[in-house]
Amino acid sequence: MNLQNIKQQWFGNIKGDVLSGIVVALALIPEAIAFSIIAGVDPMVGLYASFCIAVVISFVGGRPGMISGATGAMALLMVTLVADHGLQYLFAATVLTGILQILFGVFKLAAVMKFVPRSVMVGFVNALAILIFTSQLQHFEGESWVMYALVALTLAIIYLFPRITKAIPSTLVAIIIVTAVAIFGDFGIRTVGDLGNLTQQLPVFLIPSIPFSLETLMIIFPYSLALAIVGLLESLLTANIVDDMTDTESDKNKESRGQGIANVVTGFFGGMAGCAMIGQSVINVKSGGNGRLSSLVAGVFLMFLIIALGGVVVQIPMAALAGVMIMVSIGTFDWSSLRNIHKLPRTDAAVMLITVITVVATHDLSKGVLAGVLLSMVFFAAKISKVKVHEIVALQGAKKVYKIEGQIFFASVNDLLDKIDFNDDVKQVEVDLSNAHLWDDSAIGALDKIEMKFEQNDTEVVYTGLNEESKHLKKRIGGLSKASGH
């Protein structure tokens, strides 16, 4: 990349980037705190993560204008790791997540994204929205009507304030007003301070204090792998959205690598693994940001606010944060998929639902993606394993021609064999494969089987119309699966 390009990405839109960066920083704070609480760690862990990731990604990311930080998808994956093994293991897992993502980027695995069908991605975001919503329900337990009233007030401000002005993020206005109400009203409801500590200092470099053993690796590896995959899925989806919103292209492999570097740095500075944020990136672009500077400003300004105002932040009532999170979950959910579910092909709808159900049952987005991808593979195999067979009788009944149309592979051979009548009393059978393609050794095995069965009735079999690739395959493995051989 040349200097001109770098200059454009950094300083091509200074005013827009600085202003949108500030707006994003304000919107990031409540989310970073809330995601920390979901993960079961101190708010500082999420705030440090958002600071480190936003700053590092501004330099090494592949998609200028995209905002990354601590996210709900990642927080949900680390809950059991934190609960069972503690914070230090989370830092180690974060570093390992980064290393895995760097490898994904180096080996250009961003292209693997295309194996994740869109119905799985829709299921992914819907499941994420549902989990973010249900994770807030615990804050309502044992609370009085005041809690419900304040959450309602938060939501009302968030959705109605933009009618007055869009210059200040409405979530920030909601949090300030509801915090003020809670402080002056003295309701004795829970605040951020009741759920964790907030230290007003910059993050420092630290090496996770864990035993460096194979056992440790075995504990963190499954978490890191899930985090790496989910992080990249959400990041690349977000990158595509920002590409579309700004009508520009971006380097997906560089972005994977950048996400990895950001997570490695974050792990060493006491932050939790994160990824790109759809909501924040949309806010950034809408507020006029599209350069690398916007992400840098967002990270730095966030840290400045925490150092300057940390004392106030701990007094934010949980009601305000729960309200913000409910808004986040409503914004994350893909409502169009509910409206159009009856229009979708039934298999697509099933894949989407299975993805959602698996995630909600296991609280693990990576398992949902896996289930969704597997199910859509099965559906795909089922769809293309339909083989059409036309029978033509020739030479006054002495010869029969089978015209075969379709993909011949392990899933379709039974269907094919069922459609051929082996008890026919004919001298010769021609199998016309001009409109078929042989894919694997099951296909070759099926051809051998057809030949064998007809030979038992003294019927000669000829294959015609094999395409080059199929011919090559037949030559390579043909006859091997036949007991007698040629």
Place this chain on the structure above:
Amino acid sequence: MFKNILLATDGSEHSVRSADHAIQLAENFDGRIEVVYVVDGQTSKQDVLHNTDKYELEQNRRAKVQGVKEVLERSNVEYQINILHGEPGPTIVDHTNSGNFDCVVIGSRGLNNLQTMILGSVSHKVAKRVECPVLIVK
């Protein structure tokens, strides 16, 4: 008088009716029409999520303005279709004011009261801020 006409569309049934009015206007004044379809952040997110790749996405967006395109195709008016990104109101306003347009034709969409309260009316915003005459089709 009305040589350069901007027709704002959201792909709805309603905006096809706006197209009829724009065509009549263009025919009377021997003008040309530029159709503008604006993709906002929320739509961007939905479209990226529901389309496999850029090519399919582009095709489906073209399909959204197909209704308007068909109406224009049947007339003899010269036209072009432009897909822009951003908040519908401000984007239409900026595009109109920076171009050389004599008239904007836009439909007043059938949002309910709650939606209007939260989202505001695009046609209202456009009417308030563009510098040329605006035809709001009821």
